[in-house]
Amino acid sequence: MYKVLDSKEYSNQFGLKSFTKYLVFNTPKRRQFVHITNEVQKAVDEANIKEGFVLVSAMHITAAVFINDNEEGFLYDLEKFLERLAPYGKHPDGEEYRHHLSGEDNGDAHLKNILVHHQVIVPITEGKLDLGPWQRIFYAEFDGQRNKKLIIKIIGF
Amino acid sequence: MYKVLDSKEYSNQFGLKSFTKYLVFNTPKRRQFVHITNEVQKAVDEANIKEGFVLVSAMHITAAVFINDNEEGFLYDLEKFLERLAPYGKHPDGEEYRHHLSGEDNGDAHLKNILVHHQVIVPITEGKLDLGPWQRIFYAEFDGQRNKKLIIKIIGF
Amino acid sequence: MYKVLDSKEYSNQFGLKSFTKYLVFNTPKRRQFVHITNEVQKAVDEANIKEGFVLVSAMHITAAVFINDNEEGFLYDLEKFLERLAPYGKHPDGEEYRHHLSGEDNGDAHLKNILVHHQVIVPITEGKLDLGPWQRIFYAEFDGQRNKKLIIKIIGF
Numbered sequence: 001m002y003k004v005l006d007s008k009e010y011s012n013q014f015g016l017k018s019f020t021k022y023l024v025f026n027t028p029k030r031r032q033f034v035h036i037t038n039e040v041q042k043a044v045d046e047a048n049i050k051e052g053f054v055l056v057s058a059m060h061i062t063a064a065v066f067i068n069d070n071e072e073g074f075l076y077d078l079e080k081f082l083e084r085l086a087p088y089g090k091h092p093d094g095e096e097y098r099h100h101l102s103g104e105d106n107g108d109a110h111l112k113n114i115l116v117h118h119q120v121i122v123p124i125t126e127g128k129l130d131l132g133p134w135q136r137i138f139y140a141e142f143d144g145q146r147n148k149k150l151i152i153k154i155i156g157f
Numbered sequence: 158m159y160k161v162l163d164s165k166e167y168s169n170q171f172g173l174k175s176f177t178k179y180l181v182f183n184t185p186k187r188r189q190f191v192h193i194t195n196e197v198q199k200a201v202d203e204a205n206i207k208e209g210f211v212l213v214s215a216m217h218i219t220a221a222v223f224i225n226d227n228e229e230g231f232l233y234d235l236e237k238f239l240e241r242l243a244p245y246g247k248h249p250d251g252e253e254y255r256h257h258l259s260g261e262d263n264g265d266a267h268l269k270n271i272l273v274h275h276q277v278i279v280p281i282t283e284g285k286l287d288l289g290p291w292q293r294i295f296y297a298e299f300d301g302q303r304n305k306k307l308i309i310k311i312i313g314f
Numbered sequence: 315m316y317k318v319l320d321s322k323e324y325s326n327q328f329g330l331k332s333f334t335k336y337l338v339f340n341t342p343k344r345r346q347f348v349h350i351t352n353e354v355q356k357a358v359d360e361a362n363i364k365e366g367f368v369l370v371s372a373m374h375i376t377a378a379v380f381i382n383d384n385e386e387g388f389l390y391d392l393e394k395f396l397e398r399l400a401p402y403g404k405h406p407d408g409e410e411y412r413h414h415l416s417g418e419d420n421g422d423a424h425l426k427n428i429l430v431h432h433q434v435i436v437p438i439t440e441g442k443l444d445l446g447p448w449q450r451i452f453y454a455e456f457d458g459q460r461n462k463k464l465i466i467k468i469i470g471f
Contacts, residue, residue: 008439010365012329012471015169018365020439051167051175053212053312055367055435059446061382066271068218073255074267080248081268091394098387110388111395114380117274117431121212123310125165125177132216132306149446153437155367155470156312157169172326208324208332210369210469223428225375230412231424237405238425274431278369280467282322282334287465289373313469314326 001027001034002139005149009047019047019154025063027144033075034139036150040122041129043152050127052156057119059151062109062143064116070136082142086111109142116140124156158184158191159296162306166204176204176311182220184301190232191296193307197279198286200309207284209313214276216308219266219300221273227293239299243268266299273297281313315341315348316453319463323361333361333468339377341458347389348453350464354436355443357466364441366470371433373465376423376457378430384450396456400425423456430454438470 007021021043025034040056056065068074088108090096097107120137123130131137139150164178178200182191197213213222225231245265247253254264277294280287288294296307321335335357339348354370370379382388402422404410411421434451437444445451453464 016173016330016471018439018470020437020444051312053210053310053367055437057435057437059449061446061448067275068267068270069256071256071259073258074264076255077248077264077268078271080252081243081271084249085242085399086395091391092398095394098390099383099385101387102385107388107391110382111391113382114392114395114430116271118381119435121214121276121278121435123177123212123214123308125175125310130177130308130310132218134218135216151437151444153367153439153444155365156175157173173330208469210367210467224432225424225427226413228413228416230415231421233412234405234421234425235428237409238400238428241406242399273428278371278433278435280334280369280371280465282332282467287334287467289375289463291375292373313332314330 001025015157017049017157019049021152023150025139025141025148026146027141030144032141032144035070035136036139037137040137040152044124044129044154047154049124049154049156052124052154054122054124054152054154055119056137057151059149061113062106063148064113064118064140065120066116066138066140067120067135069134082112082115085115106143112142158182172314174206174314176206178309180307182296182298182305183303184298187301189298189301192227192293193296194294197294197309201281201286201311204311206281206311206313209281209311211279211281211309211311212276213294214308216306218270219263220305221270221275221297222277223273223295223297224277224292226291239269239272242272263300269299315339329471331363331471333363335466337464339453339455339462340460341455344458346455346458349384349450350453351451354451354466358438358443358468361468363438363468363470366438366468368436368438368466368468369433370451371465373463375427376420377462378427378432378454379434380430380454381434381449381451383448396426396429399429420457426456
């Protein structure tokens with residue numbers, strides 16, 4: 001579903017570090033939720049950063065990142081909820097998305113990106129993602145079946 | 158409404174600091190907004206961090222954190238708005254939340270978490286929360302009456 | 315549409331820096347989207363920070379910041395979408411916003427702020443905003459025609 005594209009690491013001479021990693025997704029379905037908590041923890045391990053923030057951010061405007069439950073029923077509800085608020089193809093009053101005049105058919109995906117937000121910050125405490133018991137990180141694809149990038153960036157020490 | 162659970166502090170030898178504090182909420186009502194600006198400023202004071210970012214993030218998937226007006230009318234409007242978009246019990250077309258097949262009855266709370274977003278970052282400038290004149294920080298509980306955690310994490314110097 | 319109000323810069327003796335800049339918007343229209351990617355990159359250049367995070371955050375509760383497409387059709391769709399979900403003047407069932415009892419007429423703008431979220435974090439890698447090919451940063455005004463502030467704050471090295 002995704003692969004690592006590249007990673008970079010910098011530090012200054014005083015022990016402050018940055019670690020940046022890019023994932024590329026190419027989802028089999030046009031709309032798909034991909035669980036990535038383990039991949040984010042892996043980046044924290046590679047960075048060897050004990051205290052800091054990790055930003056997990058979609059680099060496209062038709063995808064999102066969120067934290068919620070890795071439970072199938074919820075993921076079904078979320079897809080239905082987003083489709084109701086920002087349906088594929090047209091505004092609910094029947095007007096086609098104006099964005100489609102540009103030749104695209106993904107006007108709904110842009111609005112879903114706005115609704116869900118494209119990024120989360122996860123705190124890192126003592127080398128671990130400092131998440132609650134049910135919090136899991138997801139990449140949300142709204143216009144897939146092609147290469148889409150996500151950035152994981154850590155600043156800390 | 159809430160109490161401090163724990164706090165931790167680290168620094169490297171070059172003056173970079175992290176400060177982490179956990180609050181536990183147990184709201185009398187199932188859905189409730191709790192004003193926490195003063196508590197966040199207090200954490201910044203305890204950390205003695207003058208420049209940095211403070212992350213305020215719900216650790217549960219049925220709660221949220223937002224910044225807006227500490228005005229009763231607005232808080233009423235927000236609750237009504239969220240209840241319209243993600244009503245308790247069922248999707249608006251009458252289909253029960255699929256998440257409820259898992260035995261839960263809080264499908265709406267998960268969707269409200271997505272709508273409001275579970276976190277904010279507040280800039281710290283010269284030791285103070287760098288907020289606008291009306292910006293106040295709230296914890297939003299959507300499935301309370303039980304212990305729920307929130308993390309306040311500061312990185313800075 | 316906006317001007318720089320002020321900027322401040324701090325560093326500790328070990329090379330960690332903060333850079334803070336405030337913009338003031340006064341939009342000709344009450345609701346307006348203003349493209350600010352170049353202004354954010356300019357702040358990064360002025361800060362001379364190569365690795366870090368830049369927070370771009372509205373300091374008002376009736377405005378927002380988002381990242382999406384600088385495409386007219388999309389911006390039209392977004393405005394229509396927000397107006398449907400949080401219409402000017404009243405809740406969709408005809409009840410006036412309770413917030414208006416305080417003398418305001420901007421209840422919709424508060425809810426639009428919640429929907430869009432008031433801030434983004436942009437990663438800085440090798441001195442550049444690390445954005446995807448179509449990601450552009452916007453200030454979203456929902457109750458303008460008066461002075462409104464936005465903070466750009468960078469932490470890094």
